[in-house]
Amino acid sequence: MRLKGFPLQEAKSRLAEIQQISESDYAAYIEKAREKIISYHLQHNPFYKKFIGSANTNDWQQLPVMTKKDLQMPLEERLSDSFTIKKVHTGKTSGSSGTPLHYAKDLFCHALTWAGIIDRFGWYGLDFNNSYQARFYGIPLEFVPYRKERLKDRLSSRYRFPIFDLSEKKLSQFLDVFRRKKFDYINGHTSSIVLFAKFLQKKNIKLTSVCPTLTHCIVTSEMLFPDDKQLLELQLGVPVINEYGASELDLLAFTNPDGKFQINSENLFLEVVDDQGVQVPNGTPGTILVTMLYNKAHPFIRYEVGDIGVLDETSTPKKPILKELLGRANDNAVLANGTTVPGHTFYYIAKSGMGTDTVVQEFVITQHTKSDFTLTYVASRELNTDEKNTLEEAFLRYLNTPIAITYERTELLDRSNRGKLKQFISEL
Structure with missing residues (x-):
């Protein structure tokens, strides 16, 4: 810098x-x-x-x-x-909120952001510049931006796992990299690391058994649900740290050593x-x-x-x-009976209805009308009638109004150009 x-x-x-x-x-x-x-x-x-x-x-x-x-x-x-533009740090948000934004910070302000990040990593004995990072992030696919990111990775002591393809074949390749390299910590998008943990669970592998140098996992950019945190700590074998930030602003919150956000x-x-x-x-x-x-x-x-x-x-x-982070303010499900349900709650109901032994690895819910929804999911097989009925009963129990769900199984879910997975989408 x-x-x-x-x-x-x-x-x-x-x-x-x-x-x-x-x-x-x-x-x-x-x-x-x-x-x-x-x-x-x-x-x-x-x-x-x-x-x-x-x-x-x-x-x-x-x-x-x-x-x-x-x-x-x-x-x-x-x-x-x-x-002027040449005298400031500039960037652009991903637009995951629906509105992308070009922003600017003066040089001291941006340096203060990085001083804060370095400080927070230091809470856990992680040297931001030297500890070896396994990075679960997106990457530009165009030739020049791609090469620039790869160069930054090499200079920043990190190895990037591109997360646009999270098929089982690709996750198996990720595991092979962990066998070869002495990573200190994982850092990246929550949903991608959760999917990797589910892959490890299926293979009955704890990551520290193949990468014993690993000490921590830092998740960011997406909601971290309690059951996902439990799964991550079990399958990765290390403590999970939650990071909350906004690229146009700063690091907003970070799990402290007492476990508080x-x-x-x-x-x-x-x-x-x-x-x-x-x-x-x-x-x-x-x-x-x-x-x-x-x-x-x-x-x-x-x-x-x-x-x-x-x-x-x-x-x-x-x-x-921060006691709770409840999701995006504009991601609400508006139902036929007039009630409004936060999108994260809608997503959580689906997770609860599926249970812990579900074949579903990850999913996205899209609302089309006040009573019509689509659940797009990645799984080893189609959901059967009993599983769909159980899920729909959970929605009726929580929402107190019937909804129609269309199920679409897919091999991969679409992520944003930065690798974020938007787990609830309203088309209203």
């Missing part, structure tokens, strides 16, 4: 200073940092000044909530004064709010908003990530805990 001009050492020093702030002084630190970033963008960012309008800037909860739709304009028009409070402020943008009590579900406290190049202030979450009742300003 230093070669690219990112001030990583300066960022590490600033992170260490923030972490030294006492719990009793931490709320004041957050408030001052919020005031500074708002003041900066009101003075130096014409886009944000126009966006905020006549809102009372002295009342935090009166500030407007920012969404991806508010940012659908050329990136150059959203940058602060004195910043600790929110990044050093360089961002995360809040959970109701439909009016008012903070809800801890323990209550709501929409997650994030404010980047150090991004001067581009405002992300009370930015709606698109997820529903719950803050733990034990949260403090310095150590906020």
Whole structure:
């Protein structure tokens, strides 16, 4: 990063200073940092000044909530004064929420993001630059981007397992690589690693028996269900760490050594709010908003990530805990009886209805109308009538209204260009 001009050492020093702030002084630190970033963008960012309008800037909860739709304009028009495209770090989100976004961070802000990631990996004795990573991620298929990613993998001490083909033949090849290489940890998309664990379970193999150097598994980008976590730890033979982030923002939360999903409070402020943008009590579900406290190049202030979450009742300003991450805010199933069911719940009902000994390896649910759904699944055989009836009874029991399910068995599920698997899709 230093070669690219990112001030990583300066960022590490600033992170260490923030972490030294006492719990009793931490709320004041957050408030001052919020005031500074708002003041900066009101003075130096014409886009944000126009966006905020006549809102009372002295009342935090009166500030407007920012969404991806508010940012659908050329990136150059959203940058602060004195910043240009060539002087910032830029990127583009995958569009898994339905709206892709070009974003920017100033160099110090981006360095602070990486300082935080390095710090969190250090909780588990993992050296981000030197520990050997088994990487379950997507990869661009075009020649030049593909070669660039492969070069980055070699320079970053990681071996990439492309996850667009997760057939049994390919998973067997993955296992052969684990036999040959001395990996320190696994990092990648949750659903892909879960599918690999199911393959290991079928073969009655614990991964550490063939790769004894393996110490941890870090999953990211998708929901981690409790039964999947249990399966991963059993078949991989190592502790599973959950990571929650947003590419346009930062690392948002990371499992701490006590097993709690600790929110990044050093360089961002995360809040959970109701439909009016008012903070809800801890323990209550709501929409997650994030404010980047150090991004001067581009405002992300009370930015709606698109997820529903719950803050733990034990949260403090310095150590906020994400009790539950409940999935995408816009992934809801609207039913014929008028009820609305969060998509993640719909997915969880299906998992429960199938049971632990199901032949289904992974699946996606698509809603077409208020009563018509398709379950697309990967399995060694077709689901039989009894299995379908059991599944439909589970849906009726939980939803209290009948639905029609069409079953489609396939060899592979479609993943996004970054390897993400969107497990519930609404076409309404």
